[in-house]
Amino acid sequence: MAQVKLSDIAKELNVSVTLVSLVLRGKAKENRISDKISKEVLKKAKEMGYQPNQMARGLRTGKSHIIGLVVADISNPFFGKIARQLENEAWDNGYQLMFGSSDENPEKSQRLIQSFVGRSVDGLIIAPTADSKEQIERLQQQKVPFVLIDRYFNDLKTPNVVVDNFDSSYEVTKLLIQKGYRRIAAISYSSGLQHIDDRVEGYKKALEDYSQDIDPQLMRAVTPENIDTDLQGIISELLSDDVNADAIFFATNIIGIKGLKILNKMNKKIPEDIAIASFDNPESYALFPTSITCIEQPIEEIGKKALQELLKQINKGKEKTETKDYVLKTKLLVGNSI
Amino acid sequence: MAQVKLSDIAKELNVSVTLVSLVLRGKAKENRISDKISKEVLKKAKEMGYQPNQMARGLRTGKSHIIGLVVADISNPFFGKIARQLENEAWDNGYQLMFGSSDENPEKSQRLIQSFVGRSVDGLIIAPTADSKEQIERLQQQKVPFVLIDRYFNDLKTPNVVVDNFDSSYEVTKLLIQKGYRRIAAISYSSGLQHIDDRVEGYKKALEDYSQDIDPQLMRAVTPENIDTDLQGIISELLSDDVNADAIFFATNIIGIKGLKILNKMNKKIPEDIAIASFDNPESYALFPTSITCIEQPIEEIGKKALQELLKQINKGKEKTETKDYVLKTKLLVGNSI
DNA sequence: TATCTTCGCTCTATCGTTTTAGCTAACATT
DNA sequence: AATGTTAGCTAAAACGATAGAGCGAAGATA
Numbered sequence: 122m123a124q125v126k127l128s129d130i131a132k133e134l135n136v137s138v139t140l141v142s143l144v145l146r147g148k149a150k151e152n153r154i155s156d157k158i159s160k161e162v163l164k165k166a167k168e169m170g171y172q173p174n175q176m177a178r179g180l181r182t183g184k185s186h187i188i189g190l191v192v193a194d195i196s197n198p199f200f201g202k203i204a205r206q207l208e209n210e211a212w213d214n215g216y217q218l219m220f221g222s223s224d225e226n227p228e229k230s231q232r233l234i235q236s237f238v239g240r241s242v243d244g245l246i247i248a249p250t251a252d253s254k255e256q257i258e259r260l261q262q263q264k265v266p267f268v269l270i271d272r273y274f275n276d277l278k279t280p281n282v283v284v285d286n287f288d289s290s291y292e293v294t295k296l297l298i299q300k301g302y303r304r305i306a307a308i309s310y311s312s313g314l315q316h317i318d319d320r321v322e323g324y325k326k327a328l329e330d331y332s333q334d335i336d337p338q339l340m341r342a343v344t345p346e347n348i349d350t351d352l353q354g355i356i357s358e359l360l361s362d363d364v365n366a367d368a369i370f371f372a373t374n375i376i377g378i379k380g381l382k383i384l385n386k387m388n389k390k391i392p393e394d395i396a397i398a399s400f401d402n403p404e405s406y407a408l409f410p411t412s413i414t415c416i417e418q419p420i421e422e423i424g425k426k427a428l429q430e431l432l433k434q435i436n437k438g439k440e441k442t443e444t445k446d447y448v449l450k451t452k453l454l455v456g457n458s459i
Numbered sequence: 460m461a462q463v464k465l466s467d468i469a470k471e472l473n474v475s476v477t478l479v480s481l482v483l484r485g486k487a488k489e490n491r492i493s494d495k496i497s498k499e500v501l502k503k504a505k506e507m508g509y510q511p512n513q514m515a516r517g518l519r520t521g522k523s524h525i526i527g528l529v530v531a532d533i534s535n536p537f538f539g540k541i542a543r544q545l546e547n548e549a550w551d552n553g554y555q556l557m558f559g560s561s562d563e564n565p566e567k568s569q570r571l572i573q574s575f576v577g578r579s580v581d582g583l584i585i586a587p588t589a590d591s592k593e594q595i596e597r598l599q600q601q602k603v604p605f606v607l608i609d610r611y612f613n614d615l616k617t618p619n620v621v622v623d624n625f626d627s628s629y630e631v632t633k634l635l636i637q638k639g640y641r642r643i644a645a646i647s648y649s650s651g652l653q654h655i656d657d658r659v660e661g662y663k664k665a666l667e668d669y670s671q672d673i674d675p676q677l678m679r680a681v682t683p684e685n686i687d688t689d690l691q692g693i694i695s696e697l698l699s700d701d702v703n704a705d706a707i708f709f710a711t712n713i714i715g716i717k718g719l720k721i722l723n724k725m726n727k728k729i730p731e732d733i734a735i736a737s738f739d740n741p742e743s744y745a746l747f748p749t750s751i752t753c754i755e756q757p758i759e760e761i762g763k764k765a766l767q768e769l770l771k772q773i774n775k776g777k778e779k780t781e782t783k784d785y786v787l788k789t790k791l792l793v794g795n796s797i
Numbered sequence: 798t799a800t801c802t803t804c805g806c807t808c809t810a811t812c813g814t815t816t817t818a819g820c821t822a823a824c825a826t827t
Numbered sequence: 828a829a830t831g832t833t834a835g836c837t838a839a840a841a842c843g844a845t846a847g848a849g850c851g852a853a854g855a856t857a
Binding site: 136137140152158179183 | 803804805806807808811812813814
Binding site: 124172173174175176177179180185187194195196197198201202204205208212217218219220221222235236238239240241263378381382385403404405406407408409410 | 462512517523532533539542550555557558559573578716720742743
């Protein structure tokens with residue numbers, strides 16, 4: 122059973138396709154279509170189960186009412202939650218989402234973005250990978266509306282919705298110092314991601330400000346690809362008598378979850394054997410016996426703001442859009458892990 | 460900068476649009492386009508950064524190369540992981556995904572499905588909610604290719620990719636009995652979802668087969684909407700002297716995670732105070748100090764199979780497709796929680 | 798009665814592709 | 828020299844919607 126189209130309805134009622142189109146789009150009044158015919162059309166359309174063909178409509182109007190979402194990995198709960206928030210907000214505004222996972226790989230990201238552009242998405246929400254600056258610049262040239270989330274490029278003027286990574290890390294590190302920890306380690310990604318670097322910088326700044334030594338042995342990084350193998354070794358080293366860390370700051374949820382898993386397996390007591398703090402507050406942490414001190418991101422707000430900002434851009438059309446930068450505040454949740 | 464189109468390339472090279480189209484789709488040889496012109500077209504297209512307009516192409520060919528995914532909630536890690544698997548498999552076959560979350564709400568599910576159909580998706584992967592049987596039947600009438608995952612309707616002949624819910628629950632319950640537990644509770648959803656019912660049935664059958672009483676006080680259910688409030692009360696009751704459960708079987712990952720969270724808060728020792736088993740093996744469980752006995756679903760396989768089956772349907776076109784039913788095996792992971 | 802408005806609708810072009818059919822020039826065949 | 832083939836391309840019609848211009852009849856105005 123083929124989809125019913127405007128012309129099918131028109132034929133049934135012996136009216137023009139245009140009339141049907143106008144009525145169904147609610148433009149009957151302003152085009153002085155009689156109420157009688159209007160009602161008939163509406164009725165018939167419902168009866169026949171008419172669903173507008175969005176490809177045809179999109180081709181004609183140039184709007185797809187689709188938003189493309191590029192994240193590192195949709196199965197990462199952080200991005201999953203953001204996706205969900207975006208979805209809700211988009212749906213309420215008549216949009217739907219397509220998504221793609223970049224795996225922090227710039228080539229993949231590029232393919233995804235260009236594919237979305239080819240599909241004439243009306244806009245993009247992107248959590249950009251490292252080394253994807255050119256892609257974003259190209260997008261700007263192409264005048265495709267987009268908003269960056271979670272990450273950003275500090276030498277690129279783009280609309281971003283991010284959190285105050287530096288300050289948050291600074292605060293949690295400061296707290297650790299105040300609690301008396303003196304060998305505070307940090308484990309981050311060595312991936313060239315600005316927002317991760319910011320987190321590390323915040324950590325370092327706090328150490329400096331409170332006259333702590335910055336020991337390279339304590340500042341460690343894993344690569345996203347080898348995290349599973351890397352992390353085990355790093356944590357062992359940090360806990361060795363040689364390095365002797367008394368606290369670890371995990372710079373992301375993934376690192377945190379995997380890190381805690383490892384500590385669990387090593388039967389380490391927290392905070393007795395080692396204190397823990399983490400960026401992000403994934404649901405998993407609630408299952409850990411000790412409540413984890415963490416920096417909770419306002420995920421709902423990120424999604425909401427990002428979509429609102431994107432819609433603003435989309436609706437402004439060709440007018441110049443001053444690009445707003447949203448730096449949202451995180452929440453420091455102090456648990457028993459420190 | 461408007462997107463470059465076929466006619467732009469054609470104009471530049473003084474050839475017809477048809478020729479450009481043929482060349483770019485690799486149909487040059489069979490249409491005996493000269494190598495010389497072919498190369499020129501390819502070069503020019505690259506130079507101008509041509510990206511086919513998928514809406515136009517889709518309108519003409521009737522194929523969108525989009526697959527619609529309807530799940531209960533994309534931010535549920537179970538569905539997030541499935542989504543990811545589907546994405547990979549889809550991408551390798553030239554497809555991309557749109558998604559929508561139904562929140563177990565049939566109206567929302569209906570809106571989503573019809574919206575996807577209106578977008579001319581080439582197929583749908585659906586984790587159907589309760590009371591959505593009519594929607595699925597309608598889909599069948601509309602001859603839209605689709606595959607159901609995770610859930611199914613036992614009186615509807617559809618292509619499904621599910622796990623052996625009954626057997627898995629039976630096995631884990633049997634194991635609990637064999638370990639000596641005599642007051643085994645089960646907490647499930649009261650949502651009319653067949654697969655959840657199957658899990659409960661498996662649990663009951665094991666109790667029967669091993670001559671255990673089936674105590675209604677031990678068979679509890681929460682509603683998806685009120686899970687947070689419901690669960691706390693139910694667990695308290697189960698642990699009361701009155702009911703005196705010695706083991707709890709959580710029927711889903713959501714219930715399990717929230718349940719463990721509550722037990723953590725109540726400072727219950729597992730398995731000393733209460734033994735625990737669960738359907739699903741979310742990553743969170745790894746952070747729980749006691750390894751959880753659980754039924755692990757082959758998520759990768761579900762995604763892969765579902766997409767392959769869908770592609771089969773899509774490619775068969777109008778031919779009759781015998782609908783295969785895939786019932787995948789789960790893995791019983793025995794932990795220290797029992 | 799002739800002209801002007803308004804009403805209620807229709808005609809036609811268009812969006813960027815793909816697809817079918819066909820056209821022209823060059824060459825081969827008899 | 829007339830005819831048939833083939834190579835190499837092009838023209839035109841879709842796909843299903845939207846948008847702008849237009850058109851005939853009825854009522855209003857002079």
